Amino acid sequence: MSVPDDEVRDVPRAHEVLEHELVYRGRVWDLARDVVDLGDSQVVREYVAHTGAVAVIALDDDDRVLLLSQYRHPARHVLWEPPAGLRDVEGEDPVTTAARELAEEADLVAGRWWRLVEFFTTPGGSTERITVFLARDLTPVAEHDRFDRTDEEATMVPVWVPLDEALAGVLGGRFASPTTTIGVLAAAAARADGWASLVPVDPASATEG
The missing domain is CATH 3.90.79.10 (Nucleoside Triphosphate Pyrophosphohydrolase)
Incomplete structure (x- = not known):
């Protein structure tokens, strides 16, 4: 698969979150768990929810x-x-x-x-x-x-x-x-x-x- 050079860039895209859970609320940032619909499958992802x-x-x-x-x-x-x-x-x-x-x-x-x-x-x-x-x-x-x-x-x-x-x-x-x-x-x-x-x-x- 060939992609033109000017199209090789990061793009925002958000798959549907079927479930969202706050696993832990921290002093500065939190730990979250999502069930994400990828279309052909559902996956569980845990991540730090950070302020930036x-x-x-x-x-x-x-x-x-x-x-x-x-x-x-x-x-x-x-x-x-x-x-x-x-x-x-x-x-x-x-x-x-x-x-x-x-x-x-x-x-x-x-x-x-x-x-x-x-x-x-x-x-x-x-x-x-x-x-x-x-x-x-x-x-x-x-x-x-x-x-x-x-x-x-x-x-x-x-x-x-x-x-x-x-x-x-x-x-x-x-x-x-x-x-x-x-x-x-x-x-x-x-x-x-x-x-x-x-x-x-x-x-x-x-x-x-």
Whole structure:
């Protein structure tokens, strides 16, 4: 079977859900079980019902990307990741969430924003979808307006890594976080294209997405 190149793309499609059960209600996300009609068969699928998230590839004037060290208990690793956070404020546009997370986790405000890339983290087992933004023209948050970080966020260490070095780290296996891996690869590809493919966005004028 041959498919034209311009038709090779992901498309939304929802099979009929015959039964839906909330198996477990968690503090942050839930576990659900569906009986799904595939047409010629019915299957049971369990998955994490996730709010979704955002991440920010923040680049300074020297094309260095900001990474933060954060302990991720399920992975049993301290990972180097870009600023990121859950879409847990109802009605908040993703870029607005991204701007808030950049301020809270990195004490930074960006003057320019672009939508960089979007992906499902685990499409076979979770509804989580992450939108990654590129942020530039960075300035620090005023000292008296800075967020009081707690828990794992309290121990995060920021580093500025040249984008080329971050790319080498991704390809060399030094970084395993999906937001770092995909965000850095996307940023490097966009830079190689002269940033022409990126769509600008504005947190100040954003509407719900």
